[in-house]
Amino acid sequence: MDIVYSLMYSFLLILSILFYLLMRKQRNNNRSLQGKLPLPPGSMGWPYIGETFQLFSQDPNIFFPSRQERYGEIFKTYLLGCPCVMLASPEAARFVLVSKAELFKPTYPRSKERMIGPWALFFHQGGYHAIVRKLVQSSLSPESIRRLVPDIDAVASAKLRSWDGHKLSTFHAMKEMSFDVGILIIFGEHLSKQRKNEIKRNYFIVDKGYNSFATNIPGTAYSNAIKARKRLGEILREIMEERREHKTMEKDLLSCFLEWKNDKGERLSDNQISDNIFGVLYAAQDTTASVITWMVKYLHDDPKLLEAVKAEQMSIYKRNGCGSQQLQWAHTRKMPFTQRVISESLRMASIISFTYREAVADVEYKGYLIPKGWKVMPLFRNIHHSSEYFPDPHKFDPSRFKASPKPNTFLPFGNGVHSCPGNELAKIEMLVFIHHLVTKYRFEVVGSHSEVEYSPFPIPKHGLQVRIWSTEHADGIA
Numbered sequence: 001m002d003i004v005y006s007l008m009y010s011f012l013l014i015l016s017i018l019f020y021l022l023m024r025k026q027r028n029n030n031r032s033l034q035g036k037l038p039l040p041p042g043s044m045g046w047p048y049i050g051e052t053f054q055l056f057s058q059d060p061n062i063f064f065p066s067r068q069e070r071y072g073e074i075f076k077t078y079l080l081g082c083p084c085v086m087l088a089s090p091e092a093a094r095f096v097l098v099s100k101a102e103l104f105k106p107t108y109p110r111s112k113e114r115m116i117g118p119w120a121l122f123f124h125q126g127g128y129h130a131i132v133r134k135l136v137q138s139s140l141s142p143e144s145i146r147r148l149v150p151d152i153d154a155v156a157s158a159k160l161r162s163w164d165g166h167k168l169s170t171f172h173a174m175k176e177m178s179f180d181v182g183i184l185i186i187f188g189e190h191l192s193k194q195r196k197n198e199i200k201r202n203y204f205i206v207d208k209g210y211n212s213f214a215t216n217i218p219g220t221a222y223s224n225a226i227k228a229r230k231r232l233g234e235i236l237r238e239i240m241e242e243r244r245e246h247k248t249m250e251k252d253l254l255s256c257f258l259e260w261k262n263d264k265g266e267r268l269s270d271n272q273i274s275d276n277i278f279g280v281l282y283a284a285q286d287t288t289a290s291v292i293t294w295m296v297k298y299l300h301d302d303p304k305l306l307e308a309v310k311a312e313q314m315s316i317y318k319r320n321g322c323g324s325q326q327l328q329w330a331h332t333r334k335m336p337f338t339q340r341v342i343s344e345s346l347r348m349a350s351i352i353s354f355t356y357r358e359a360v361a362d363v364e365y366k367g368y369l370i371p372k373g374w375k376v377m378p379l380f381r382n383i384h385h386s387s388e389y390f391p392d393p394h395k396f397d398p399s400r401f402k403a404s405p406k407p408n409t410f411l412p413f414g415n416g417v418h419s420c421p422g423n424e425l426a427k428i429e430m431l432v433f434i435h436h437l438v439t440k441y442r443f444e445v446v447g448s449h450s451e452v453e454y455s456p457f458p459i460p461k462h463g464l465q466v467r468i469w470s471t472e473h474a475d476g477i478a
């Protein structure tokens with residue numbers, strides 16, 4: 001027995017020594033990086049504020065490329081109180097998001113985390129993130145979306161009918177449509193109208209305060225948003241209770257969350273579910289709405305492009321009983337030209353110019369030091385607008401997507417463990433909307449649309465004001 005114990009002790013001792021040596025080596029490696037490697041080139045701007053003012057006052061097409069031109073594909077800056085390293089090459093994006101993803105954790109301002117809910121998957125890395133992501137991915141997989149195409153079709157058709165004859169902001173109209181599609185994915189078709197309206201009312205109060213100055217002063221947009229977010233949490237808890245009580249489980253995201261348990265029988269808490277429901281709804285909305293807004297502008301600006309999309313969609317429309325039947329998944333597979341227009345819109349608009357991570361250790365990249373705690377930003381827009389990967393990058397040319405882009409050069413949905421699980425849904429939503437818009441409606445842009453505003457994603461000024469009318473009475477108006 002004594003021999004067994006001493007063997008065990010020796011084994012544990014050796015293990016502890018090995019662990020200690022490994023940790024020391026890691027620490028020394030990090031320490032040595034600090035002394036040995038230079039920081040990337042670049043300007044840290046003014047004390048405390050850095051280059052924050054320039055970032056938010058300059059067109060992103062100027063801010064990022066001008067620095068890349070001056071310093072190369074890796075450069076440092078200082079934004080929103082944080083030292084940052086910006087990376088503008090496909091290899092660097094892959095390094096941060098995929099191959100060395102464990103060295104870079106997601107990072108968001110505390111105020112945003114508080115608003116969305118600390119359990120939302122964006123804020124996590126590791127085991128918990130993997131569980132939630134798998135559930136979200138399964139609800140948004142092509143197999144799940146396939147059966148939802150007719151419902152998405154119904155949402156898009158109803159929205160367009162309600163806008164017939166009106167002048168409206170494309171962006172705001174698209175936000176409404178994306179909201180309805182998000183509700184469909186999360187709650188299926190069985191959410192009562194009253195519940196939906198309650199969620200919508202509170203959701204849009206949160207939306208209004210999300211990017212406002214974070215303060216608890218009563219009556220401000222931020223404090224109203226925090227209150228509305230709390231109320232949303234309560235509504236979601238009531239819905240979960242109802243589902244548990246009536247044992248009504250559907251094939252939607254909420255049911256996926258409610259049904260999940262691990263092999264120890266542990267389940268997700270109500271707070272975890274509610275933060276993720278809100279997170280998905282939020283992630284789905286402005287992104288999709290901004291890209292569709294740009295697409296409508298690109299179609300408007302180029303009549304030949306519009307005609308080509310229309311020709312493809314009309315042939316599907318005619319074969320599908322001239323709109324008497326709903327679109328199915330199979331129809332969306334027969335829209336190769338429109339799909340290329342979507343890819344080119346995603347590239348040109350690059351609504352997510354970059355993403356943020358934080359280095360969890362000192363990291364060496366191409367002979368430069370990325371110090372622990374610094375923000376690290378892969379610049380998607382710079383990659384998408386580089387003539388090296390996309391010749392004549394400022395020309396809208398869907399034909400460039402006839403061939404697949406080179407690896408890591410086309411990242412509208414990010415890459416790696418945090419890449420967008422909603423990308424297929426977003427693309428289906430765009431295909432279905434464009435199908436109805438070009439086959440049954442005409443539209444014209446009203447007022448100026450060459451300037452860009454940030455909400456916070458770049459969109460055409462005033463959300464692209466358009467007048468839209470059904471072709472049934474087009475002759476009377478056009």
Ligand code: HEM
Nearest residue numbers: 121122283284287288291355412413414418419420422426
């Ligand atoms: C055109 C529309 C969209 C664009 C351009 C877009 C873009 C992105 C990007 C770039 C990321 C990765 C961010 C990062 O790495 O930091 C992301 C993450 C995410 N997106 Fe999207 N997205 C879109 C639509 C959607 C939709 C429709 C949904 C849901 C229904 C969605 C849900 C999410 C979620 C949950 C994440 C976080 C994933 C994680 O952290 O694991 N997105 N999106």
